[in-house]
Amino acid sequence: MATILIVEHEKQVRVFAESYLRRQGYRTISAETSEQALALIEAVDGVDVLFSEIKLKDDALAGVRLAHQAARRQPGMRILYSTPASTKFPTA
Numbered sequence: 001m002a003t004i005l006i007v008e009h010e011k012q013v014r015v016f017a018e019s020y021l022r023r024q025g026y027r028t029i030s031a032e033t034s035e036q037a038l039a040l041i042e043a044v045d046g047v048d049v050l051f052s053e054i055k056l057k058d059d060a061l062a063g064v065r066l067a068h069q070a071a072r073r074q075p076g077m078r079i080l081y082s083t084p085a086s087t088k089f090p091t092a
Contacts, residue, residue, distance in 0.1 A: 003044065006030040007037045007052035007066060008082075017051070033057075034066040041073050051080045 004026050008014040011032075018028045029044060031037040034056060041047055050070050056062035067079045 001025060001027050002048040003027045003029065003046055004049040004051050005037060005040060005044075005047045007032075007034070007050065007056065007063065009033070009053070009056050034062050034069075037066055038069060038073070041070055041077075047074060047077055049078045049080060051082065053082050053084070055083070 004021055006014055006017045006021070006028055008017065008030070009032050014030050014032070018030055021028050029040055029047070031040055037050070037052070041050075047070075050067060052063040052066055054061065054063040056066075063081060067081070070077055071079065
């Protein structure tokens with residue numbers, strides 16, 4: 001069973017992702033911040049996938065920096081980025 005670390009600053013989204021992935025048979029752990037995520041990577045043996053939003057709180061690239069740090073700590077970890085859906089549509 002793969003372990004997925006979910007990093008999402010919005011609690012409702014984080015809880016939904018955890019619930020959905022657990023129903024699919026995955027083991028999940030979660031964090032609200034990059035710092036929490038890195039601490040979990042150090043504490044939990046065998047995080048297989050880092051599932052992180054690209055923008056955490058007000059930092060547009062926090063998820064990308066987190067992925068680079070996580071990969072150095074646990075080589076071979078797969079990285080999956082997410083981004084919030086935009087309700088703003090371009091106008092012509």
